[in-house]
Amino acid sequence: MDNNKISDRVIERLPKYYRYLKDLCNSQIDRVSSKTISNALNITASQVRQDLSHFGGFGQTGVGYDVEFLKNSMQEILGINKRHNAIVIGGGRIGQALISYKGFADENVFVKAVFDVETEHLSGVLGVEVYNASELEDYLSKNHVDIAIISVQKEYAEQMAKRVVDAGVKSIWNFAPTDLYFGGGVVCENINMSESLMRLIYKTKSL
Amino acid sequence: MDNNKISDRVIERLPKYYRYLKDLCNSQIDRVSSKTISNALNITASQVRQDLSHFGGFGQTGVGYDVEFLKNSMQEILGINKRHNAIVIGGGRIGQALISYKGFADENVFVKAVFDVETEHLSGVLGVEVYNASELEDYLSKNHVDIAIISVQKEYAEQMAKRVVDAGVKSIWNFAPTDLYFGGGVVCENINMSESLMRLIYKTKSL
Numbered sequence: 001m002d003n004n005k006i007s008d009r010v011i012e013r014l015p016k017y018y019r020y021l022k023d024l025c026n027s028q029i030d031r032v033s034s035k036t037i038s039n040a041l042n043i044t045a046s047q048v049r050q051d052l053s054h055f056g057g058f059g060q061t062g063v064g065y066d067v068e069f070l071k072n073s074m075q076e077i078l079g080i081n082k083r084h085n086a087i088v089i090g091g092g093r094i095g096q097a098l099i100s101y102k103g104f105a106d107e108n109v110f111v112k113a114v115f116d117v118e119t120e121h122l123s124g125v126l127g128v129e130v131y132n133a134s135e136l137e138d139y140l141s142k143n144h145v146d147i148a149i150i151s152v153q154k155e156y157a158e159q160m161a162k163r164v165v166d167a168g169v170k171s172i173w174n175f176a177p178t179d180l181y182f183g184g185g186v187v188c189e190n191i192n193m194s195e196s197l198m199r200l201i202y203k204t205k206s207l
Numbered sequence: 208m209d210n211n212k213i214s215d216r217v218i219e220r221l222p223k224y225y226r227y228l229k230d231l232c233n234s235q236i237d238r239v240s241s242k243t244i245s246n247a248l249n250i251t252a253s254q255v256r257q258d259l260s261h262f263g264g265f266g267q268t269g270v271g272y273d274v275e276f277l278k279n280s281m282q283e284i285l286g287i288n289k290r291h292n293a294i295v296i297g298g299g300r301i302g303q304a305l306i307s308y309k310g311f312a313d314e315n316v317f318v319k320a321v322f323d324v325e326t327e328h329l330s331g332v333l334g335v336e337v338y339n340a341s342e343l344e345d346y347l348s349k350n351h352v353d354i355a356i357i358s359v360q361k362e363y364a365e366q367m368a369k370r371v372v373d374a375g376v377k378s379i380w381n382f383a384p385t386d387l388y389f390g391g392g393v394v395c396e397n398i399n400m401s402e403s404l405m406r407l408i409y410k411t412k413s414l
Contacts (some may be wrong), residue, residue, distance in 0.1 A: 011409060011410070015406060016386070016402065018405065078408060079412035080405060092304075094304045104404060107404050171407050188407075191398065194313065196396045196398055197316060197354075197396070198222035198287060198314055199221070201286045201354075202285045207392050
């Protein structure tokens with residue numbers, strides 16, 4: 001399977017397939033047809049067949065896809081079969097919510113530490129190590145971190161992200177309301193809630 | 208300006224333009240070129256010119272775009288020049304973080320109330336009205352709500368969303384880790400953090 005062949009649009013849908021296949025597994029469902037996946041995910045059946053063909057096309061006419069096999073393949077393709085260590089930069093309400101969210105364990109992601117300029121309000125409440133932001137580089141030199149979660153205010157997001165990138169972190173998951181981009185083999189996923197909210201309002205207005 | 212002419216890809220970028228134009232206004236910058244917007248937003252200059260042409264194409268060669276005029280036009284096009292009332296369904300950490308986030312006032316969105324099956328932990332702490340989930344329909348019959356923010360657990364998301372939709376709410380902003388779709392003139396924006404996290408891990412793995 002050659003990653004380079006997979007378009008961004010397919011990558012967008014990949015996690016949806018995985019999540020659905022995981023639900024099927026949990027419901028002890030062994031096989032699923034492209035039609036069923038299509039209905040569940042609101043993606044056309046032909047699109048489903050085309051997308052899944054990128055991953056070996058395990059579907060058989062009349063029999064459908066082997067759910068567990070496809071789920072495990074996706075898990076490997078996505079890279080969530082391996083454990084990932086994360087840190088949270090910014091211990092405000094969003095940061096705290098992310099630290100407390102247990103769901104990320106499904107993706108094998110575990111928050112190890114949180115960094116903030118003020119740490120008093122965080123100590124002991126979240127079950128992760130708490131450090132002052134000034135200790136960031138020292139921590140990164142001593143601990144392997146796969147993902148840095150940025151949940152600071154907009155005006156600090158870029159400089160904090162740059163600090164973790166300079167320290168060798170390759171994955172930035174940004175919740176600050178500003179898009180971050182880094183070249184040179186660094187990946188950023190920006191979750192911009194304000195933009196999503198604007199799209200919601202626009203689409204509703206355009207009904 | 209005919210909304211129907213605007214593709215989803217343009218709509219995706221629309222909030223990015225607006226946010227950037229707002230920043231320029233706050234910095235007292237009067238005019239901006241497509242090249243400058245291009246560099247700031249990581250969108251090609253020709254794409255910028257094409258996108259903005261949907262909104263009247265106010266750019267002038269050598270002079271650029273009138274920032275405030277374009278910003279105000281976008282604000283109107285997006286529909287965020289009008290006030291929107293929101294409620295939050297699910298007062299967990301994510302819900303609380305959303306209620307406390309002041310940034311949504313920029314989009315003219317104001318959270319008026321939060322609903323949960325347990326309300327003791329919410330009373331008085333968030334500065335919004337707190338109701339038991341059982342009071343949802345009664346509240347919606349007496350108060351105009353533009354946007355329902357769903358931040359309950361995955362297994363309750365669909366039924367809670369259906370309840371607000373049945374009560375006439377047209378905009379669903381979903382933070383539960385399951386995509387919601389409604390036909391019949393109801394708009395859903397799904398913020399799926401787990402999927403974003405999976406894309407981040409996949410892209411990093413594929414570096």
